[in-house]
Amino acid sequence: MIEELRKLKKLQAYDEQIYRREEELDALPEENAALEARIAEMEGKLTELRNGIALQQEEIRKRTEIVARGEEKLKAITGKQSAIRNKDEYNALLREIDNIKRFNKEVEEEAGEITREMEIRAQELKLVEEEHLAKIAECRQKLNENRKRIASLEREIEKMYEDRDKLTAGIRPAVLRKYERILESSSSGKAIAEADKYLCRGCNMTLPPQLYHNVLKAERIETCPNCQCILIPSESRRSEKEKKEPVIRDTTTEQHNDDD
Numbered sequence: 001m002i003e004e005l006r007k008l009k010k011l012q013a014y015d016e017q018i019y020r021r022e023e024e025l026d027a028l029p030e031e032n033a034a035l036e037a038r039i040a041e042m043e044g045k046l047t048e049l050r051n052g053i054a055l056q057q058e059e060i061r062k063r064t065e066i067v068a069r070g071e072e073k074l075k076a077i078t079g080k081q082s083a084i085r086n087k088d089e090y091n092a093l094l095r096e097i098d099n100i101k102r103f104n105k106e107v108e109e110e111a112g113e114i115t116r117e118m119e120i121r122a123q124e125l126k127l128v129e130e131e132h133l134a135k136i137a138e139c140r141q142k143l144n145e146n147r148k149r150i151a152s153l154e155r156e157i158e159k160m161y162e163d164r165d166k167l168t169a170g171i172r173p174a175v176l177r178k179y180e181r182i183l184e185s186s187s188s189g190k191a192i193a194e195a196d197k198y199l200c201r202g203c204n205m206t207l208p209p210q211l212y213h214n215v216l217k218a219e220r221i222e223t224c225p226n227c228q229c230i231l232i233p234s235e236s237r238r239s240e241k242e243k244k245e246p247v248i249r250d251t252t253t254e255q256h257n258d259d260d
């Protein structure tokens with residue numbers, strides 16, 4: 001019986017390693033989603049600023065065109081001056097020239113205003129770029145590392161489950177099922193706990209004396225009433241007990257090496 005418990009202990013140590021990898025694997029997709037959201041947010045801000053600038057450039061371009069058309073018109077009108085026949089026509093021409101000039105001035109002022117806004121935005125873009133571009137690269141690198149880590153964990157876990165069969169050999173199926181049931185419902189990835197000085201070392205609860213003595217005797221599977229772990233005598237308890245009651249040890253089973 002004590003041999004079976006030792007095998008369970010070894011299996012538990014192995015399963016704990018699987019459990020740790022599975023926990024890491026479970027957490028990674030969420031971490032990646034957070035990284036992707038952060039990248040999208042930073043890139044969104046950059047795109048917003050760049051689009052804003054592009055839009056302003058377009059507005060300035062349109063106004064420059066309008067002003068150029070006005071200038072052409074002015075030139076054309078000035079050329080018509082020789083055809084003027086009377087004062088009314090002359091006044092009308094002056095008004096038209098005046099209107100075009102006033103309109104062009106307004107449009108130029110608008111373009112100037114937009115240019116100033118655009119320059120402020122360009123400065124902001126520069127600052128945001130300085131701040132975000134390095135961070136985006138950092139996030140992308142982390143994302144990449146995480147993706148590689150996921151793939152490697154998946155391979156590792158698969159391999160570990162394959163190798164696990166070696167460790168379950170020699171454990172009775174009913175005991176193994178019980179162990180696995182406890183492991184599945186455990187939130188800590190533990191199904192085995194040592195009992196020492198009347199305490200369950202899994203949850204530190206004091207064990208009823210009778211239960212504790214049964215655990216030391218190791219004649220049947222006992223579980224902690226609090227954390228449900230299968231209780232095994234702590235190694236120090238065992239050696240004390242073995243010192244007190246020397247037993248002839250079966251070296252063929254005691255010393256076989258299942259570390260690999």
Ligand SMILES: [Zn+2]
Nearest residue numbers: 200203224227
């Ligand atoms: Zn316990």
